[in-house]
Amino acid sequence: MVRGKxxxxxxxxxxxxxxxxxxxxxxxxxxxxxxxxxxxxxxxFWLPYRDETSxxxxxxxxxxxxxxxxxxxxxxxxxxxxxxxxxGETLLVAPSAALRP
Numbered sequence: 001m002v003r004g005k006x007x008x009x010x011x012x013x014x015x016x017x018x019x020x021x022x023x024x025x026x027x028x029x030x031x032x033x034x035x036x037x038x039x040x041x042x043x044x045f046w047l048p049y050r051d052e053t054s055x056x057x058x059x060x061x062x063x064x065x066x067x068x069x070x071x072x073x074x075x076x077x078x079x080x081x082x083x084x085x086x087x088g089e090t091l092l093v094a095p096s097a098a099l100r101p
Contacts, residue, residue, distance in 0.1 A: 002035075014046040015039055031056040043074050 004020015019036045026033055033055045040049035051067040
């Protein structure tokens with residue numbers, strides 16, 4: 001469970017930002033933890049843009065982890081076929097192959 005705020009886009013009614021902290025202290029070693037997740041609109045899809053988590057750890061101080069999401073590729077060449085044979089109007093949204101090992 002978390003406590004925080006959610007920002008919603010007035011035009012699309014999509015989640016634009018989520019910010020908060022755990023409702024309970026996650027660990028004896030962690031004094032405080034906070035997170036922010038930002039979204040961006042790409043070709044009509046709202047996708048993660050940046051995740052930033054900061055924690056205050058006993059004996060180590062404040063630490064920040066930031067993940068920048070980028071180089072999304074939206075494939076709309078045609079409907080995808082699921083493992084059950086379904087060919088719904090599903091679009092594949094994934095980071096580009098350039099980022100994969």
